[in-house]
Amino acid sequence: MRIVKTIALCLAALALPASGQSPRDLNPAMPLAPAKASTPVDAPAPGTGGAALTATDVDAWLDGLMPYGLESGGIPGAVVVVVKDGKVLTQRGYGKADVKTGKPVDPNATLFRPGSVSKLFTWTAVMQQVQAGKLDLDKDVNTYLDFRIPPAFGKPITLRNLMTHTSGFEETAKYLITTDPAEVKPLGAVLKRWVPHRIYAPGSTASYSNYGASLAGYLVERVSGEKFDDYVQRHILTPLGMRHSSFIQPLPAALAGGMAQGYEVASGEPQKFEIIPMSPAGGLSATGADMAQFMIAHLAQGGPLLNPQTAALMHQTANTPIPGLPGMALGFYHEDANGLNIVGHGGDTNWFHSDLHLYLDKNVGVFVSFNAGGKAGAAHILRGKLFDSFNDRYFPQPRPALPTAVTAAEHGRVLAGHYVSSRGSLTNWLRVVTMLGETTVVLNDDNTITVAALTDAAGAPKRWREVGPWQWQEVGGEDRLGALVKDGKVVALSPKAFAPIILFLPAPASLNAGWIVPALLAALVVMLLTALSWPIVALVRRRYGYRPQIAGRPLLLHRATRATAWIAVIVAAGWMAMIAVLSSDISALDGRLDIWMRLLQLLTLIAVAGTALTIWNAWTMARSPERKRLATAWTVLVALSALYLVWLAFSLKTMTFGLNF
Incomplete structure (x- = not known):
């Protein structure tokens, strides 16, 4: 992170x-x-x-x-x-x-x-x-x-x-x-x-x-x-x-x-x-x-x-x-x-x-x-x-000690959740950064709240206690946090440092890293294991001279599934590399990465076709009279992982006609 x-x-x-x-x-x-x-x-x-x-x-x-x-x-x-x-x-x-x-x-x-x-x-x-x-x-x-x-x-x-x-x-x-x-x-x-x-x-x-x-x-x-x-x-x-x-x-x-x-x-x-x-x-x-x-x-x-x-x-x-x-x-x-x-x-x-x-x-x-x-x-x-x-x-002034509001627990529960910055991108690949950069609000046992993105000089998350309706004060400090509430729902929150120009907005399901990131990691683990199993199994078979009985269309679908897994892993690594390059050299925003973006998008299109073949392979395995439960279950899991990754590629706008962001 x-x-x-x-x-x-x-x-x-x-x-x-x-x-x-x-x-x-x-x-x-x-x-x-x-x-x-x-x-x-x-x-x-x-x-x-x-x-x-x-x-x-x-x-x-x-x-x-x-x-x-x-x-x-x-x-x-x-x-x-x-x-x-x-x-x-x-x-x-x-x-x-x-x-x-x-x-x-x-x-x-x-x-x-x-x-x-x-x-x-x-x-x-x-x-x-x-x-x-x-x-x-x-x-x-x-x-x-x-x-x-x-x-x-x-x-x-x-x-x-x-x-x-x-x-x-x-x-x-x-x-x-x-x-x-x-x-x-x-x-x-x-x-x-x-x-x-x-x-x-x-x-x-x-x-x-x-x-x-x-x-x-x-x-x-x-x-x-x-x-x-x-x-x-x-x-x-x-x-x-x-x-x-x-x-x-x-x-x-x-x-x-x-x-x-x-x-x-x-x-x-x-x-x-x-x-x-x-x-x-x-x-x-x-x-x-x-x-x-x-x-x-x-x-x-x-x-x-x-x-x-x-x-x-x-x-x-x-x-x-x-x-x-x-x-x-x-x-x-x-x-x-x-x-x-x-x-x-x-x-x-x-x-x-x-x-x-x-x-x-x-x-x-x-x-x-x-x-x-x-x-x-x-x-x-x-x-x-x-x-x-x-x-x-x-210009000193006394700061009166304000008591904790009686609504602290109730409002803390309403506020808890995932939030994205209003200063973000939603229609291009920087939607990925918007999603990964979201923050979480947690209600603590003492009815204070913690906002993950708001830390003190030592890097520790600040704790906030409610001192007025939808107004929080930093515990042990002077910072302030407020929320805008409509019809009983929080529509925005912000600390006073950012409130005039940047808000935290509730993350919609399509941008909620709380479930997207764990699912992404799980899908990538499945695809990585599938990709690595191809050369490993091939080497083992070669070592012991084993020839599998699978042939024809089932063999082609089997290979297409593993090729799709490799492409998925390469595409994920490619976008991670893009972010790493930009984090170390922001001048790379000058367009020099356009060709690599297009290459990743081309590979994603190939992965879309490969996902269709992966689903076909899972269907074929499930209907085979000689199916093995573990192998079939894994094939279905691979198909679901591939389908999720394709959906995510389009949802996070890594697939766009233009190269502007």
């Missing part, structure tokens, strides 16, 4: 950090009241006291946290910037931008890749065009396109859907990220290459979409008449004085020398510059000092980028997937904590990991970026720790 988790992480490149948090709106929320299930349960009134938010104190605090975190986590370098009241409070570089040369991180000159934090620039560009009257948040996006998003669910996709990640697009992975400059194509050409299927009705389900964000960037390109990269340069970067930032990939020569090297871990080799073909989703390169100017502009009610009304619209909650948990603004997601209104975004490429947080009612912003994931995902842990510790140090 480690391979599955790794590829799932790769497919989530440019996605979200583990620290995204938020309740439903911009107003500081109150503690959960027993009679109001929709009230956020984690936001008492802002506390007072705490350390003074000064450059001296922040520097001392960061200097105590960051060097140790980088060294222990195997991360070469990082940049941290804090702004306050329209000015840079502090900007700190830690560690190395280049391990080999020893070049230190310089907040003014070292460029990092903010990943999906880039989307905030895209959404800002969109709101500029909304403000100018050239784009409408609630019009069908086809109004502005020179190609067409096919109809589905009887509803058009709007810009509001794109900005709240409720467009309904399934996940895309092919050509997501590459190191080949030849893959840098016009944005329109990238988007027209394949329009991902829509698997949810617009506005119905939060499902993070890089394609949707890139489509929004293309709308800006269409109505402005400027290439997206040029538009951002002219209307955002230049007005803010962001001279060391660019969406151009690869970087212009004037900026390339300042780019930090990206690593898996500090002791590893530096990696090639990552190219994001869907650049509005994650193509930015920027220094920490430049990111400070972007934060200052948004904190100043849009500054030179947006008027105050447009900025307020952009920052306020536009969608709340899970009542009482984080809400999604227009492009930003809420991270409200300690009674404060906080919006932000996170981003990940393969090698860079970043967060941006805006404390709207304190006029404070924080940006952090690392140039490696580090050991065991240390960068994700460290950036989450930085956010939580910053909140508690400078």
Whole structure:
């Protein structure tokens, strides 16, 4: 399962950090009241006291946290910037931008890749065009396109859907990220290459979409008449004085020398510059000092980028997937904590990991970026720790102890089961990853619940106790979990880190790994034993000179059964190899595996024909007057296994006409 988790992480490149948090709106929320299930349960009134938010104190605090975190986590370098009241409070570089040369991180000159934090620039560009009257948040996006998003669910996709990640697009992975400059194509050409299927009705389900964000960037390109990269340069970067930032990939020569090297871990080799073909989703390169100017502009009610009304619209909650948990603004997601209104975004490429947080009612912003994931995902842990510790140090508040709800056992039983991520693929072979990456919810003996996918920094599953109607708190921690319930059934659940953009949905029978995986393993064992028995039995017979009596059609069916078993084993191994290749080298998503996909599909078609012969062989054996019970039973078991594997191949969409995913 480690391979599955790794590829799932790769497919989530440019996605979200583990620290995204938020309740439903911009107003500081109150503690959960027993009679109001929709009230956020984690936001008492802002506390007072705490350390003074000064450059001296922040520097001392960061200097105590960051060097140790980088060294222990195997991360070469990082940049941290804090702004306050329209000015840079502090900007700190830690560690190395280049391990080999020893070049230190310089907040003014070292460029990092903010990943999906880039989307905030895209959404800002969109709101500029909304403000100018050239784009409408609630019009069908086809109004502005020179190609067409096919109809589905009887509803058009709007810009509001794109900005709240409720467009309904399934996940895309092919050509997501590459190191080949030849893959840098016009944005329109990238988007027209394949329009991902829509698997949810617009506005119905939060499902993070890089394609949707890139489509929004293309709308800006269409109505402005400027290439997206040029538009951002002219209307955002230049007005803010962001001279060391660019969406151009690869970087212009004037900026390339300042780019930090990206690593898996500090002791590893530096990696090639990552190219994001869907650049509005994650193509930015920027220094920490430049990111400070972007934060200052948004904190100043849009500054030179947006008027105050447009900025307020952009920052306020536009969608709340899970009542009482984080809400999604227009492009930003809420991270409200300690009674404060906080919006932000996170981003990940393969090698860079970043967060941006805006404390709207304190006029404070924080940006952090690392140039490696580090050991065991240390960068994700460290950036989450930085956010939580910053909140508690400078904006502390008491956290009332909430009693366990009397409905804990009842609701825990309803919640228990298998769930798949809303951010997944259902119409192509990545449906396999969606199924294998599902999580389970278990009701424990003490009426707490455990969600397998939600673990602490040590990798142990968190335990949750219900503290309000369909609201759970982490036992011994501060994390939150909520569920959306309709007609007494759970239709979605999510922790507050993901609630604005990704949900766990009940797994349908056709995607329920609880029975699919055991049945798959059993079928493969049967096919493997059948396949291996062919050469083994042949060698034994040859050794002892035994000649079986079977001949003619029965012999042909017998051999066809064993050949089908071999094909089934080879096909299963082939798909496992595909996942392994992609987990070790995500640049293999550039289409180089297409020929192998077609070969596996061809073998599967042969296996379909072979399955028919296997069933025929079982029927023949069962009707034979000389049948032996054990041999007949095994032949029937082989036929059933082959039939199941063929069904699974089609159910998991490994058999498709197209090669897009």
